[in-house]
Amino acid sequence: MWFFSIGTDMGIDLGTATVLVYLKDKGVVLKEPSVVAVDKNKNQVLAVGEEARQMIGRTPGNIVAVRPLRDGVISDYDITEKMLKYFIKKGCGKRRISAPNVMVCIPSQATEVEKRAVINATKNSGAKNVYLIEEPLAAAIGAGLDISEPNGSMVVDIGGGTTDVAVISLGGVVVRDSLKIAGDKFDEAIIKHIRNKYKLMIGERTAEDLKISIGSAYGGLRNYVMPVKGRNLITGLPDTIEVNSEEIRNALEEPVSLIAETVHAVLEKTPPELSADIMESGILLTGGGGLLFGLDKYIEKITGVKVKVAEDSVECVVKGTGKSLKHLNKIEFNSDKEVKLIE
Template identity: 85%
Template sequence: MWFWSMGTDIGIDLGTATVLVYLKDKGVVLKEPSVVAIDRSKNKILAVGEEARQMIGRTPGNIVAVRPLRDGVISDYDMTEKMLRYFIRKGCAKRKISAPNVMVCIPSQATEVEKKAVIDATKNSGAKKVYLIEEPLAAAIGAGLDISEPNGFMVVDIGGGTADIAVMSLGGTVVRKSLKVAGDKFDEAIIRHIRNKYKLMIGERTAENLKINIGSACKGLRDLSMPIKGRNLITGLPDTIEITSEEIREALLEPVSLIAESVHAVLEKTPPELAADIMDQGILLTGGGGLLFGLDKYIESATGIKVKVAEDSVECVVKGTGKSLKLLNKIEFDGDMEVSLVEKCN
């Protein structure tokens, strides 16, 4: 049995691809892939996090590496609970503590059922009081924006499972949109393109390496190439081909354009005064998916508004999630705090 120390506040970015844990006065203490490796024959967890991620696509039949979150929400409740308990314990370094406040970020258009699943999983992992905060709001706080002011801010947070777009002012969200097109869909688009064009099957890790190392959202910004290995679908044998940045751009055109169109749609619904503020201050791009090379330029060309990629883009959400525990009186939570939500769902 282990406990949290009195007064410890914890922020958790429960992401589809990565889980980050933030401790009050410590900062970000853990960042690991949200993957669990299970021995199905014994119904036993073998590894969690980075160790489990290394097993993806490399395990025997009885061992499977699963991602318990899909498209920004919990798809496997039991695995999520166990994974969360493991990460919190590891992040806290097994210090003896009790009864913390925990703030967990969620997609901006999560349903009541999805919210309750997050709350229940977090409470069953040891938390006493749980709060929820929308990802764009957390990202804005983590990036250092003063969202309590009567000014309009626009944040585009692109994670592994969802892209969340929001216009905020006076501590609340004015216009929001969440779409299940983000880093995972980028990888799937690359896999599909290479399979269709070259009849070569590659894995998720290879697609992610292509995206990071030579990927681009804009034509002409990057001129790189990279050899990749996979299974030839015609011969059934291992094969190697060379892929260029331009081919990755073509593969990513559909998901990238969907995100840009959604940003445009949110701007169309934004009140004129706030739209003027956004024109002056620009759009803030956060999240791991937002680091796709040239994505800021693509959205900028689609909207005519300057786009800035946040510093520590990957950690913005978890930092804001942790810091927001100090701002409960300044932030509008839309009834997503634990007590009202549990009463509503029960």
């Protein structure tokens, strides 16, 4: 049975790979893949989240499992809206929240058009007011950093679609950069390597399993071998090969190096006083992509600054969003209700 609770606030990490929902005073209540299964003939949503992810690559012709967000932004507005409605309802459980205030995370370099698309989709999903917060700012808050102090903190948030790098001080972002290379590009690099070397086609789920199980960004840290099943491109038949950790490291070298170069470039633009703070406190790595084994060591090698992976790395952004919700009266917004300063 549903009942109404007016004024409940909600934080959403609308990620390319995963959507997380935070309810004020309850914490993270939902964490599911950003996937929707759609019947093309009937234009009907059949499944959302984990149930839809299980259908990827395994559906008949009239059913497609789609990811409505790509590279950190909305690529299919209608499907995103339906997905948001489903997650908001599921996140509430047995409680029916009427017109909640919702804060949504966005990439640090999101355009005005992309921001407006997020606001409109969230409002059409039942939100009363929609607020935006940059992902690295939310990640810093969620990781427990005191961003209100006049000290420099550097956060590298690597999600599914984007990597956001930011230097934060006095509650605001001083230097920022964002690139559309993250966890998805890691998977694509692995798929490409397996296809080119072994003439074997594998899917996104298999690539992700390889990345997590034996993958590494830094040489010499892992030495595993894993059997991989796929379709032989020459014979067209199912086939099995064995892949080792060093191969995966080589496959990931290009996207990993581009992320490290971006971190290096942001450090070069950072004011000297804040650079000194970062040298002392180090770089904080957040997001699911930041869990790639050895990535902290690789960035440390390139920048010369110690790197630490945050606890509950995947949930840092949505937890920071949730903490911000508790202080809406202390937050300064611009005309688009985007967080500018947290006191």
